[in-house]
Amino acid sequence: MESEMIVIHAENAPMPGISKPGPHQRYRHPVISVEKRRLGALHADEIRVQMIYAGLCGTDVHLMESDPQTGYIRSSAPANIPETGRVIGHEGIGKVLAVGKNVRHLSEGAVVTFESIIVCHYCDVCRKGQFNQCRNAKLLGLEKDGIFGKVVDVPAMLAxxxxxxxxxxxDLQAxxxxxxxxxxxxxxRNTRVTGGDVVVIFGGGPxxxxxxxxxxxIFGASSVSIVEPVSFRRSFAAQWADHVYDVEAFFANxxxxxxxxxxxxxxxxNINRIFRNVNANGRIALLARSxxxxxxxxxxxxxxxAISIIGSRGHLCGAFNDIISxxxxxxxxxHQVVTHILDGxxxxxxxxxxxxxxxYENCKVLIRFASANGRS
Known part of the structure; x- marks a missing residue:
């Protein structure tokens, strides 16, 4: 069968003089297109899914954006864009149309949501149960074709x-x-937020x-401040924070x-500017890639x-189960974070x-590919 999908193409042109260029130093002049792609025989370990909603992530946006001077994409997240292009997208929910012969935990008709990190289960890090840092991880929609499409094939282990x-x-949107x-x-969890903590969050996106x-x-912090330069996002985020600031207003107060x-x-x-105000045994988590x-x-x-700085990636090791519960x-x-829904x-x-x-005008944007009953 054929399926309509959203695909990114980019010129593979590593910057000279960089021994291990990141995606933001390798791919330039990105082009987004809608393409009809043929789905072949279903892999034994995959499921075929009719997408209902897919979420637009900042990483997706940064893949599409490029530096006006150099043309290189903004995203530094691990990515592999082949000559044939990469189907993007890694957040969403859909209905299972078919299951591969090795899939036992899902059946046709099930509604599923997806993790986005494909882990190997056999590297030393996986064997310690630290799946977010799998040495052989592949990211859905970045290193493997993703879920921005009407019908897509997805590794069953993610569902x-x-x-x-x-x-x-x-419920579907949520x-x-x-x-x-x-x-x-x-x-x-990585920053061990607990009752009484004063928390500052830079960035008022999803x-x-x-x-x-x-x-x-959930974690019981006594005070939460969000620092965000965009007026709409400050106003929107205010319902979940004790204080919301523009950047310079925050550093003044x-x-x-x-x-x-x-x-x-x-x-x-921002981390250097705030650092001297971080308390004894303070914890800093870096999430956003730039x-x-x-x-x-x-x-x-x-x-x-004894201040700790930690890189924080991923959503594995039970986080999905906890969030769903x-x-x-x-x-x-x-669902309250969704501000706009795109029509296919x-x-x-x-x-x-x-x-x-x-x-400038949204928090979380979703794409609606079909309704719950399967109608596009």
Whole structure:
């Protein structure tokens, strides 16, 4: 069968003089197109899924954006864009049309949502149960064809059966957001957010908002501040934070003792600016990728106060199960982060011509590929 999919093409032109160029130093002049692709025989370990909703991530946007001077893409997340192009997208929910012969935990008709990190299970890190850092990981929609399509084939190991939870369209939209909520959840766990903590979150996009929501409602932080330069996102995020600031307003009024910093904006200079106000035994998590350097000039403060800085990637090791359970119990209103729904591939392509609206006018954007009953 054929399926309509959203594909990125880019010129593979590594920057000279860089021994191991990242994607933002390798791929340039990205072009997004809608293509009909033939789905061959279903792999034994995969499922064929009719997509219902897919979420647009900041990584997807950065894949489509390029530096106006050099033409190189903005995204530094691991990516492999072959000459034939890469189907993008890694957040979403859909209905299983068929299962491969080795798949036992899913059946036709199940509604599923997806993890986005394909792990090997046999490297030394996986064998320790640290799947987010699998040495052989492949990222859906970046290193393996993703889920921005009407019908897609997905590794069955990524799928979570959420059929019993889905009663309404609101449920579908909410569960389409489990992946970014899981990323925020792992960041909260990595920074050991607990009752009494003063938390500062840089970035009021979906992951920053989910982090604030989790810090307040699940992990019990006493104070949560979101720092965000975009006016719409500040206003939108205010319902889940105690304080919301523009960047310069925050640095003029920041708390004297900050226990946890979650950096979800990609502007790493914020870490150096806030660093001397990080409390003894403070914890800092870096989530957003920007390809830029982190520079700190207060190392004595770090040593004296035993401040920890950790990179935080992924949503594995139980985060999906916890997020789904919290939503099911009514404790995590995932759907409230959705601000706009695009109508299929046509709606997505119209957005490509006005991509800045994702940042300046929205929080989480979803693409609707079909309704729950399978109608496009």
């Amino acid at each position: 979570h059966d959420v059929t019993p939870i889905i009663q309404t369209d609101q 569960i389409a957001c489990v992946e970014p909520a899981g990323v925020a959840y792992v960041a909260c 992951i920053g908002v989910f982090a604030a929501m989790l810090c307040k409602t 920041m708390p004297e003792c900050i226990d946890v910093v979650i950096e979800a904006s990609g502007d790493l200079q 390809g830029t350097s982190l520079v700190l000039d207060a190392m004595d403060h770090m040593i004296t106060n 919290l939503y099911k119990q009514g404790r995590l209103p995932l 591939t046509d709606g997505f392509m119209r957005l490509v011509g006005a991509i800045d609206s994702v940042l």
